[in-house]
Amino acid sequence: MSLVLLLKWSRLSYRFCNFSPLPNKSICMLFLPSAGQMWWMYWLKMSFRDESDDQNLRKPFLHTGSWYRMGSRQSSMMGSSQVIRDSSISVLACVLIVALGPIQFGFTCGYSSPTQTAITRDLELTLSEFSLFASLSNVGAMVGAITSGQISEYIGRKGSLMIAAIPNIIGWLAISFARESSFLYMGRLLEGFGVGIISYTVPVYIAEIAPQNLRGALGSVNQLSVTIGIMLAYLLGLFVPWRILAVLGILPCTILITGLFFIPESPRWLAKMGMTEDFEASLQVLRGFDTDISIEVNEIKRSVASSSRRTTIRFSELKQRRYYFPLTVGIGLLILQQLSGINGVVFYSSTIFESAGITSSDVATLGLGALQVIATGVTTWLADKAGRRALLIISSVGMTVSILIVAVSFFVKGFVSDDSSLHSILDIFSVIGVVAMVVTFSLGMGPIPWVIMSEILPINIKGLAGSVATLANWLTVWLITMTANLLLNWSGGGTFAIYTVVSAFTVAFVSIWVPETKGKTLEEIQRSLR
Numbered sequence: 001m002s003l004v005l006l007l008k009w010s011r012l013s014y015r016f017c018n019f020s021p022l023p024n025k026s027i028c029m030l031f032l033p034s035a036g037q038m039w040w041m042y043w044l045k046m047s048f049r050d051e052s053d054d055q056n057l058r059k060p061f062l063h064t065g066s067w068y069r070m071g072s073r074q075s076s077m078m079g080s081s082q083v084i085r086d087s088s089i090s091v092l093a094c095v096l097i098v099a100l101g102p103i104q105f106g107f108t109c110g111y112s113s114p115t116q117t118a119i120t121r122d123l124e125l126t127l128s129e130f131s132l133f134a135s136l137s138n139v140g141a142m143v144g145a146i147t148s149g150q151i152s153e154y155i156g157r158k159g160s161l162m163i164a165a166i167p168n169i170i171g172w173l174a175i176s177f178a179r180e181s182s183f184l185y186m187g188r189l190l191e192g193f194g195v196g197i198i199s200y201t202v203p204v205y206i207a208e209i210a211p212q213n214l215r216g217a218l219g220s221v222n223q224l225s226v227t228i229g230i231m232l233a234y235l236l237g238l239f240v241p242w243r244i245l246a247v248l249g250i251l252p253c254t255i256l257i258t259g260l261f262f263i264p265e266s267p268r269w270l271a272k273m274g275m276t277e278d279f280e281a282s283l284q285v286l287r288g289f290d291t292d293i294s295i296e297v298n299e300i301k302r303s304v305a306s307s308s309r310r311t312t313i314r315f316s317e318l319k320q321r322r323y324y325f326p327l328t329v330g331i332g333l334l335i336l337q338q339l340s341g342i343n344g345v346v347f348y349s350s351t352i353f354e355s356a357g358i359t360s361s362d363v364a365t366l367g368l369g370a371l372q373v374i375a376t377g378v379t380t381w382l383a384d385k386a387g388r389r390a391l392l393i394i395s396s397v398g399m400t401v402s403i404l405i406v407a408v409s410f411f412v413k414g415f416v417s418d419d420s421s422l423h424s425i426l427d428i429f430s431v432i433g434v435v436a437m438v439v440t441f442s443l444g445m446g447p448i449p450w451v452i453m454s455e456i457l458p459i460n461i462k463g464l465a466g467s468v469a470t471l472a473n474w475l476t477v478w479l480i481t482m483t484a485n486l487l488l489n490w491s492g493g494g495t496f497a498i499y500t501v502v503s504a505f506t507v508a509f510v511s512i513w514v515p516e517t518k519g520k521t522l523e524e525i526q527r528s529l530r
Helices: 002-019 025-030 032-047 051-055 080-098 100-122 127-176 181-209 215-237 242-248 251-260 267-272 276-287 294-307 315-319 321-339 342-355 361-382 388-413 421-445 448-456 462-490 492-513 522-528
Strands: none
Touching (some): 100 242, 181 215, 215 242, 215 448, 267 276, 294 522, 321 448, 342 361, 342 388, 361 421, 448 462
């Protein structure tokens, strides 16, 4: 019967378009697409006919991005291992699409390093003007961080990423066509604004779509993508002019905007907004059409119901453990991540390499970036096996030892002649310390704080709390970047000694405060914090 009606509708639409007396036949487009959509819906219905039709299971197409697995009639015969594999493929595809945002993030961070000489020469900038250009991305990121939580709460995670991508594209175009410093500054601010939103939204989106057994690994993809973006900027900057490099910076966000149309919105955000049907459809797409999601659906509904009884909280309620504890842990980890001095160490790494006799500091910096990518990739593999706490402790202990080696080397070099063999040995130890510090940072303190922040913040204050945590991180980045040069001019050994103390404190902070979230659903984590 449905097929007969479709045939009649299609024939009627065709006749209307061909024999319409109107000179402008664009009105026909109102009919033909409708017929085409009906054919499409019929095909979908026939394709998805299986046992699940008896349960009226909704299987959407474009609305929630169910581009994956367009209806196999043998789906009911698949074993549980195949279901898990299909679910992993679906979630992984979504993560790879949103990971373009952190790649943009890293590309923005790494852009200023290989282009400094060319930009200052072509636009006749002073060193202070270029330093201002490089630092404006941090200022823009702080503004983006302030708004990121509220934007993602009001228009969703996908909409937030869409908004973040647009100023990034405009910013890169402004830089590529710049003829004076004002365009450079405007472009850098716009890029920073987009990066500030991306730095909060991507880890939250990944945490909310990932199954509990993969959340640590997939969450670590965020930082892995940042390191890939930095390395790409270093690598391409060796061969590509700075204007072309800025044009290439448009690509990640351009592809991201397209990809966002084909992935589902966060099911937990949909549930919070009361979109029950869309929430269940999105979760079904992410878990696979043959997976029973009833338990997870009920758990999310209970969590949303308990947290939305009152949508706002009073300041006095922040004294409750369910609020102050995750806020302390999330914000504390993101601040300590930067206070460890990673940006200061990377900033001074080229000088350390040169003092050790490495003539090409650009190649050495590129190699350091490659090591960072590899180490972060290892963390992605270990996050759901070793656990978050273990990786954080190992990472912060390794950082403490590594920076201590650098600090001692600097102190001892102050009492040794520059021509002595001991001075050369100490230079080599400095290089080893810097490399070890970057590697151990990437093994835990780089990716894991963002994973934990996205996991432990209560859903009813996640937007505001996430904005505060992200702002605190970017404010600390700006502080370290601005003070690193001053501190290093004061005393290299003293600067690295300060970073050593902070890393040692991080070990204690993680051991005492940070809970283990491996293998738990987001709802189980929230219950454990009450």
